Amino acid sequence: MRMPIRAIFAATLALTAASCTDDAPPKPASGGADPSAARAPQAGGMIEVVVKYLGEPVVETLEINKDVEACGTDKQLQKFAVGPDHGLRDAVVALAGWKGEPTARTDPRPTLDQKRCEFHPRVLAMMPGELDILNSDGILHNIHTSSQANAPINKAQPRFRKVITESFDEPERIRVRCDVHSWMEGWIVILPHPYFGVTDYSGGTKIQNVPPGKHTIEVWYPALGSHRREVAVKDGQTSTVTFEIKG
Ligand SMILES: [Cu+2]
Incomplete structure (x- = not known):
């Protein structure tokens, strides 16, 4: 198992302190400089990723006879959401196997909305933390997650309950459904x-x-699983990675 950077640095500090002093107890390792502070000015580079799905778009039309005023009378279920030039929407692209100490994102708290009886966005990516689950439809929905690392949620969201805030602390891909x-x-x-x-x-x-x-770089899409590519990143430069996934 690889030792975290901070732990290695702290261990080195403790060793140095112990070997350089006579009778004085070693200084606590936690009092040392923060290794991430030395790296902080590094702005890094950008990765532009394009994901293409080379198969046919798959869209199923489902007739609806429930809550039609809020939901509509049919739904276009996109198993593969493909735009112009084979662009695949809703694919999560992320660094895989990251071992360093990340800087925090400064995004506002993410939101998952239930609108026209669909989840928006259909695929949401976030760091561990809180998520606001909105009910824009004004009808009864039900948040039902299938998860292993995080506690499963099975909670009704009545029409008057506009926001439910939930915490997700562990990295995981979680499927969300509505029992209604x-x-x-x-x-x-x-x-x-x-x-x-x-x-x-x-x-x-x-x-x-x-x-x-x-x-x-790993790309993940619900109906396609994961695909990986290597990429080199340089400070102040943009690297481009294109995935072409066959149907
Ligand atoms: Cu619902």
Whole structure:
């Protein structure tokens, strides 16, 4: 198992303190300089990722006879959400195997909305922390997650309950469903670092402030699983990675 950077640094400090003093007890290792502070000015580079799905778009139309005023009378269920030029929407792109100490993201608290009886966004990526789950429909929904590392949630959200705030502390991909509307399906992807993005209809997304070096980029999409590529990142430069996933 690889030792975390901070732990190695702290151990070195403790050893130095012990060997340089006579009778005085070693200084506590935690009093040393923060190794991440020395790295802080590093702005890093950017990774532009494009994900293309080369198979046919798969869209199923489902007729609805429940809550039609809020939900509509049919739903277009996109198993593969493909835009122009094969761009795949809703793919999560992230550094894989990240071992360093990440800087925090400064995004506002993420939100998952239930609107027209669909989850928006369908695939949401976030760092561990709180998520606001909105009910814009004004009807009864039910948040039902399938998770292993985080506590499962099975909670009704009545029409008057506009926001439920939940915490997700462990990295995991979590499927979300609504027991009231069987077609509703979304994903919450919890990542242990800030180096990720979710693709739009062009299939593209950007990952900013990536520390320089060689990295592995992983793309994940619900119906396609994971694919990986290597990428080299340099300070102040943009690296481009294109995934072409066959159907
Ligand atoms: Cu619902």
